[in-house]
């Protein structure tokens with residue numbers, strides 16, 4: 188074999204050994220253009236040069252195949268990896284799981300909307316605390332004026348755990364964010380004596396034993412609001428919610444109406460409806476042709492709830508509300524089925540990614 192052909196094989200060998208060292212998939216060297224070019228060259232050579240050159244190329248291929256086999260043997264000798272275990276950032280790069288690019292994901296539409304809602308209330312002077320995902324009987328019911336055995340407890344279809352709290356009652360997956368009211372009142376009541384209000388919103392996940400359908404989920408999000416100060420009246424409550432809704436729906440002509448309702452922890456209690464922001468009370472599918480949408484429950488905080496937190500209900504009054512986040516978001520974007528939110532359906536979620544709404 189002449190020197191030129193010899194050099195050609197040697198140079199390809201050198202290149203392929205380098206590729207082998209750096210390649211993640213070692214078998215790529217066998218499929219490389221360099222090796223293919225050598226094989227193609229065999230047929231172009233005069234008869235007397237074909238055999239030695241062909242042998243040299245086959246020898247190179249065998250050498251590479253051997254290297255791959257040795258590499259695979261070493262790999263399989265490594266201890267098994269527990270793929271569910273968290274990996275150390277300093278572990279060998281070749282053995283780290285590949286991370287998905289951040290551009291493939293987006294903020295969940297509910298998280299996005301919860302932060303928009305919070306921003307509106309921050310602008311109105313409210314602060315925020317998050318709710319809990321497990322709570323006790325006192326915070327879910329007792330501190331909110333649901334006495335033991337009160338029938339209203341049954342309205343909440345609560346999930347309870349087998350584990351008991353310090354009063355020997357089952358722990359509860361909260362069925363409303365109102366379970367945080369007592370804590371917020373206790374923690375912030377010192378503000379009242381300084382002439383400052385208690386103004387807090389409480390976003391959180393809530394749970395009820397619901398039959399799931401397009402309008403009902405067993406797991407959903409609420410935003411609770413509490414405002415306590417001296418000389419607070421129900422007009423303040425209605426104005427606060429109206430201001431919020433006009434901002435959230437970006438509409439300056441929302442009308443609201445209230446009708447009496449019953450909650451043990453507010454007196455009076457109200458069901459709060461707004462004029463349909465989509466049809467100007469003409470009737471459409473969002474408002475079931477009624478022109479009005481029942482949105483949330485609210486009311487003036489019951490004196491017993493204030494007393495439970497050692498706040499004098501003669502000196503201070505307050506209002507509270509709880510609104511379902513999914514309900515608001517469904518209305519805003521015309522989403523027809525609440526189950527989409529927790530479904531993990533990419534076709535649903537992608538409509539909200541990169542700021543591109545429906």
Ligand SMILES: [Zn+2]
Nearest residue numbers: 463466471474
């Ligand atoms: Zn409507």
